[in-house]
Amino acid sequence: MSITVKFFARLREQVGKAELTLDSAGDVLSIWNRATENMPMPDNTLCAINMEYSNTDAPVKDGDEVAFFPPVTGG
Amino acid sequence: MTVKILSSAFDPWQETQQHQQSQLEAGKYGATASFVGTMRDFNQGDDVASMTLEHYPGMTESYLQKICDEAEQRWQLIDCLIVHRVGEMHPNDPIVLTVVWSAHRKEAFEACRYLMEELKTRAPFWKKEDMMEGHRWVDKNTPG
Numbered sequence: 001m002s003i004t005v006k007f008f009a010r011l012r013e014q015v016g017k018a019e020l021t022l023d024s025a026g027d028v029l030s031i032w033n034r035a036t037e038n039m040p041m042p043d044n045t046l047c048a049i050n051m052e053y054s055n056t057d058a059p060v061k062d063g064d065e066v067a068f069f070p071p072v073t074g075g
Numbered sequence: 076m077t078v079k080i081l082s083s084a085f086d087p088w089q090e091t092q093q094h095q096q097s098q099l100e101a102g103k104y105g106a107t108a109s110f111v112g113t114m115r116d117f118n119q120g121d122d123v124a125s126m127t128l129e130h131y132p133g134m135t136e137s138y139l140q141k142i143c144d145e146a147e148q149r150w151q152l153i154d155c156l157i158v159h160r161v162g163e164m165h166p167n168d169p170i171v172l173t174v175v176w177s178a179h180r181k182e183a184f185e186a187c188r189y190l191m192e193e194l195k196t197r198a199p200f201w202k203k204e205d206m207m208e209g210h211r212w213v214d215k216n217t218p219g
Contacts, residue, residue, distance in 0.1 A: 009129050009201035010212040051134035053197075067131060073213040074128070074159065074200025075112050075171045075191060 001025065001062045005035040008069035015039065015068075029056040031066050044071050076147065076155045078139040080130060082162040087111045087172040094156045099176055104153045108183035109174040110191050116166035118213070123204045128161045128170070131199040135159075142193040146175070149189070150182040157190060159200065192219055 003022040007015045015036050022034055028047045047054050048067040060066055077094060091109060114126055143155040158172040173190040177183040195216050202213040 006131075008131055008199065009203070048131075048134060048199075051131070051137055067134070069131070069199060070201065070212070071215055072195070072197065072199050073202045073216050074130070074198050075195040075216065 003031060003060055003062070004065040005031060006065065006067040007035075008067065010070050011042070011045065011068050014042075025060050025062060025064075027056065028054055028058050028060060028066060031060050032056070032068060035068075041068075042070070045069070046071065076140070076143045077157070078136055078143065079156075079158045080132075080136060081158060081160055084164070084168055085158060085160065085172075087158070087169045090158050090172055091156070091174050094154075094174070095176070099154055104176040104178065106177050106180040106183035107174065108180070108187040109172065110187055111169055112171040112191075114164055114166050114168045114170055118204060121204075121206060123166070123206065125163055125165050125205045127163050127203045127205065127210075129201045129203065130159075130161050135199050138198045139194065142190055142197065145193070146186040146189050150177065150186045152177045152182055152186055155186070155190065157194065159194075159198075161200070195219070 001023050005022060006019050012018050020035055032041050046069050047056060049058060049064055116123060139157050146155060153176040156174040160170050173187055175183045175186040203210050
């Protein structure tokens with residue numbers, strides 16, 4: 001069982017890591033809680049599973065990549 | 076349809092011309108609409124010396140492709156091109172280029188606007204401005 005968790009931009013700085021691996025699944029919110037040691041999730045946080053936007057209650061499976069990041073500001 | 080993420084400076088006019096010459100069939104398109112976003116030297120009343128653009132390799136390209144696909148489904152287009160910079164950039168550097176080719180102007184104008192607005196709200200890019208004192212992440216884009 002292996003879940004890759006990634007943080008980008010301001011969230012990466014706040015959490016203090018860019019990437020880590022977890023060894024058990026759950027939903028997106030439980031992945032956040034374990035990856036950040038229960039840091040409160042900022043209100044406007046965006047989540048993705050395998051590079052597709054998702055909700056915090058979406059299920060995460062073995063081998064998935066879960067990403068957390070702030071609102072996007074490209075262009 | 077072409078999507079490019081570049082980590083060094085680019086010339087939007089050269090990219091457009093090169094794409095048009097290599098990918099489009101002469102005589103088929105009657106309208107070309109393009110948008111170029113360029114880095115300013117000010118934001119929210121402060122001087123900005125440089126800026127760093129971060130992205131999510133893989134997801135960013137995939138969303139840019141998705142946005143082009145949607146535009147091609149919604150309007151009758153001949154081709155789309157999106158070029159976006161990442162990494163460190165300076166005032167006057169082009170940040171983004173969107174170009175749409177179609178038979179008639181309505182489709183080209185509308186689809187070009189669509190590409191930009193969707194890119195700004197869905198493609199994972201983040202701007203960090205380097206100021207005189209430290210840096211700050213840009214929280215949200217200015218309304219279009």
